[in-house]
Amino acid sequence: MSWKYTLDLLESYTFECIHVHQNHNHKGIPQDQCDNLIECEILPNSIKEQAIQYYIEGFTIRQIQSMLSANDDFKISIEKLYNVVEYYAKTHSENFTFDRIISSECHHTNAIIEFDRALMRFFITDLSRIEMWQKLQDVILIDSTYKVHESFRSAVFILTVDPYGSNYVLAMALTKKETENNYSWIFMNFLKHFQSPQVIFVDRNQAQYNALSDKFRNSKIIFCLWHIQRNLITYLTPLHISWSEFKKYWYTLYHSQDAKTFNINWSSNW
Structure with a gap:
């Protein structure tokens, strides 16, 4: 799986689709009426019908966008396409949620994405990383990168080292606050898919260290040499x-x- 693709996926759907949906009432219209507004009315009916047909056939929104935008004379944005399919889903009593969008995308990429309902935290991995860990299970390194995105305070990378000294990213997480509770949530999701390592190398982040001590009680936690x-x-x-x-x-x-x-x-x- 491409980590850049996964971050692009999160960026597109979290910061475009969801925010567009939540901000329909920028003109002061009641939310229950806003949900029925269709910003995509400017799209030709033939395009909307084709988008809905692709949706029924099981294609993801990103795939539908690619197929409909194949013609250089016509481009459709993710948010307008989201509104087309959302309206169809609502009028046909379907459960169209962020969960479904992510689940659909993950099915086509082997990605595994966990997130909380407030969209404050994401945990990302894929099947190939889980399979790799089955052969190692010795050491992980955890490093948090500060201010990676205007909407997220920190990206948390969880890596492993093979017997030849090469590093591999097992998983990553995005969080809006570097708190013990958020780190606990990240490590809880890690343990849903990976077995505990023997040794964990970390930096000097007290909130992270406290969460590690609680979630990885049988692992030895060591501060990194740097x-x-x-x-x-x-x-x-x-x-x-x-x-x-x-x-x-x-x-x-x-x-x-x-x-x-x-x-x-x-x-x-x-």
Whole structure:
């Protein structure tokens, strides 16, 4: 699965379709009347009928958009297409919800997307990542990237490392707030699809650490070396130690490739 495609999917449907639907009443019209407004009336009837037929046949909204926009002389936006199909679904007493849109898209991409009802949190993975984890199950790395989107405060990437040192993204999540509750929700969804790892490497985020300690009670949680090294300068410099000597010993330990080598280096240098 393309992670860019998945993010595009979320962007299109969350920030266009849902917001367009929720903001129909920008003219002050009561919501119950707004639900019957069809912004797509400017579309030719033949196009609307074809879109509905594709919908009945089981095509996703994105696929319908692609098929209807094949002609360079005519383009249809996602939001107008959403309104066409939404109106058909409502008038035929169908349950047309965000759940259905996402479920339909996932069926065609092997994606697995979990989300809360307020659309504040998303968890994304796919079947190939789950199958990959069945062969590893040793180590995961968790890293949060700050301010990835104007609507989401953080993207949380969950990766693993194979025996050859290559990194692979197992899952990612989007959240509007970096709270312990939101991290717990993310890790709960991870455990729905993946078994607990033996070791988890994390950065120094207290909310994340608290949630990990609760959800992964049998895993060893370790702070990553990058954050440890950053803190070395902060906390050791005031001690007025010989920094050059310390760095020499530190990197000797850092480059130990196994437990035996580490123990030898530790005993000889300390």
